[in-house]
Amino acid sequence: MTSIQEKAIRLLDANAKRGKGYYYTAPSRKKYPHQWSWDSSFHAIANCHLGRPELAKEEILTLLGKMLPDGTLPHIIFHDHSLASISNRLFRFYWPYPSRSPLVQPPVVALAAKEIWQQTEDKRFLKQVLPPLELHFKWLATRRRFRDSNLVSIFSPWESGLDHKPAFDPMLGPFAKLPLGHYFVLYTSEMRMARLKFDPEKIANRGYFNVREVLFNTVCALGLEALGTLFAANDDHYKADSCHSYSETISKAILDECHDATSGLYYDIDVSTGNLLRDTSVSCLMPLALTHIPKDDYEALVDHLTNPDEFWLKYPVPSVPQNSRHFKPASRTYLWRGPTWINTNWFIAEGLRKHGYVELADAISQASRDLVEHSGFREYYNPLTGEGGGVQDFGWSTLAAIM
Ligand code: GLC
Numbered sequence: 001m002t003s004i005q006e007k008a009i010r011l012l013d014a015n016a017k018r019g020k021g022y023y024y025t026a027p028s029r030k031k032y033p034h035q036w037s038w039d040s041s042f043h044a045i046a047n048c049h050l051g052r053p054e055l056a057k058e059e060i061l062t063l064l065g066k067m068l069p070d071g072t073l074p075h076i077i078f079h080d081h082s083l084a085s086i087s088n089r090l091f092r093f094y095w096p097y098p099s100r101s102p103l104v105q106p107p108v109v110a111l112a113a114k115e116i117w118q119q120t121e122d123k124r125f126l127k128q129v130l131p132p133l134e135l136h137f138k139w140l141a142t143r144r145r146f147r148d149s150n151l152v153s154i155f156s157p158w159e160s161g162l163d164h165k166p167a168f169d170p171m172l173g174p175f176a177k178l179p180l181g182h183y184f185v186l187y188t189s190e191m192r193m194a195r196l197k198f199d200p201e202k203i204a205n206r207g208y209f210n211v212r213e214v215l216f217n218t219v220c221a222l223g224l225e226a227l228g229t230l231f232a233a234n235d236d237h238y239k240a241d242s243c244h245s246y247s248e249t250i251s252k253a254i255l256d257e258c259h260d261a262t263s264g265l266y267y268d269i270d271v272s273t274g275n276l277l278r279d280t281s282v283s284c285l286m287p288l289a290l291t292h293i294p295k296d297d298y299e300a301l302v303d304h305l306t307n308p309d310e311f312w313l314k315y316p317v318p319s320v321p322q323n324s325r326h327f328k329p330a331s332r333t334y335l336w337r338g339p340t341w342i343n344t345n346w347f348i349a350e351g352l353r354k355h356g357y358v359e360l361a362d363a364i365s366q367a368s369r370d371l372v373e374h375s376g377f378r379e380y381y382n383p384l385t386g387e388g389g390g391v392q393d394f395g396w397s398t399l400a401a402i403m
Contacts, residue, residue, distance in 0.1 A: 001050075004369055008401035009050055011377050011393050012043060016055075021065075022079045023058040028379070028391040034084075035077040037063060038161050041108035042343055042396035045115050049402035053119040060112050061125075064132040066100055071139025072198075073109065073132075074101040075158065091187040094194035102198040103190070104154075105161050106216045107136060110223035110230075117230055126234055133227055134239070140220060141246070143200040146271055150253040151212040152220050153271055155193060155203055158186060160213045160283070162319070164334035166326040167268055167279040171209050182334060210271040214258050215283040218347075221250040221290055251292045264300030279326065281336070282319045282344045285311065289351035298355055305348070306360070315340050315367050317348055318383040329382045332389055339380035339389055342368050346399040365403035372400045 015026045017033070024035040025043040032039070040063050044056035066077045078084055078099040084092075095102055113129045116122070144152045154160055157168045164182055176185040189209060196202040204210055228243035258266040260276060265284040267276040287293055288301050306312045310321035319336045320327045328338040345368045352361035371381045371388075377397040379390025 002401070004372055004401045005050055007372075008046060008377070008398035009052070011398055012047060012050070012052075012055075012395065015043075015393065015395050017079065019079055022062045023055070024062050024077075024079070025059060025395050027395045028393060031391045033080075035063065035066075035079060036105065037073055037075050038105040038108045038343075039396055041112040042346075042399055044112040045108075046396070046398040046402055048112070048115045048119050050398075053116050056112065056116050057120070057122070057125055060109060060116065061128060063109060064129060067132050067136060068097055068100060068102070070143070071135040072102060073104055073107065073136045075103045075105040076101040087183070087187065091191065094191060096194075096197060102193075103156055103159050104140075105159060106219035107140065107223040108219055109133065110137070110226040111219075114226035114229055117233060121233075123234075126230060130230060130234060133230070137220075137224060137227060137243075146204050146210065149212060149257065149269075149271075150249050151217050151257060151269070152250075153204070153210050154213050154216050155200075155209055156186060156189060157209075158190075160211075160216055162215060162281070162283060162336045165279075165281050165283065165336045166320060166324070167277040167281060167283075168209075168211070169279070170277065171211065171270060179333075204271070207272045211277070212257070212269040212271060213283065214254060214266045214268055215286045215344075217250055217254050217258075218286040218289055221247045221254070223247075224250065225291060248292050251287075251290045254287055254290070255293060255297060259297075263304075264297065265304060280310075280321050280324055282311070282317055282341075282348075285317070285348060286344075288355075289347045291354065302352075302357065302360070313340075313383040315371055315381055315383045315386050316364055317345055319344065319380075322383075329384050330387070330389060335380070335390070338383070340367075340371065340383040341380050342371070342397040342399050346403055349403050365400075368400040368403055372397060 012025055024040050026033045027039040040059050044059045047056040067073050140152050157163050172185050176182045193203055224243045224247035228240045231240035266287050267278050304310055309323045311317050318340050320338045326337050331337045345364050349361040349364045371386055374386045375388030377394050378388030379394040
């Protein structure tokens, strides 16, 4: 075991929370003490590769155990309400199921479940996770698809996991530009959705924030592929085939609908206008992680990734390219507007390896480990200097230890 792996294990243990009927790893002990859906899934993937699949199992079963009856997988779960922040207490008293968010995050959970299965071949675990995973992906396919597109919609920047990504700015109005206005706009829009009881159909009809986001849909395609593998392991080949074919359908829809022919990048779609939200960020590169993508399209993305004016900085891959007017490498007020994050690096490195770009993948993995060596497991990093930003001892940065 390498020294970074030992440090990763110590951090995952220090952030672990166990109580009556739950086990999970907090993204950060102080600022993010609750369970977040995609964070937990990354923690489980890290634990699996660090030789601790049993902990990974518990974390994923805790998460799936809190699924809402209709198949919504909460983006945040408050297992211990006494840890809730003032803003959470003020603005989130209207959640229909107390302590369980009615919003979602990218369904990384299926990737975590697949990793656990591949490490353990535990049939009991397989049988436990298949029904909730199937329900969640059905919910995404039936309740979150609108107007004949095969792509899934998100209703809040928080659902993307990329909270303050510049592409969302035009959707949020001028108020969001004021200091801390962004947070206010996101909380109040959650309250407007609460008046509609978070009913997806009603939210979509009102024309509120409704975006087909590239990262979210890429993770849906990967998640369905993983679910297909799990069904096949359970000898349910009919369901396995339909997951694989729906995964390919989503991939194709990303390539057809989000593609910008001029640049070769992939942009989110504002469902109310049908327009592409042309502000470049790391999510425009996410099809690098897809399995089904033509070689020419893939190479066009690699050209952007390796362009030193855009994404190929000293510590790649920045959340916003250097030549964007939004590039703020050391921004601390708003997230995802320049710094490098380890989870998006993990997706990109995995994708590059799958497509044979091993040296590039290695370079991203090495840069991620260098960041951790220099600055510790921080929430994000300055892509020019490697300086850490945001919270310390941040959970998913442990992915650097397994890349
Ligand atoms: C921030 C990130 C989000 C993450 C959460 C907990 O809000 O933008 O992706 O899930 O923190 O770490």
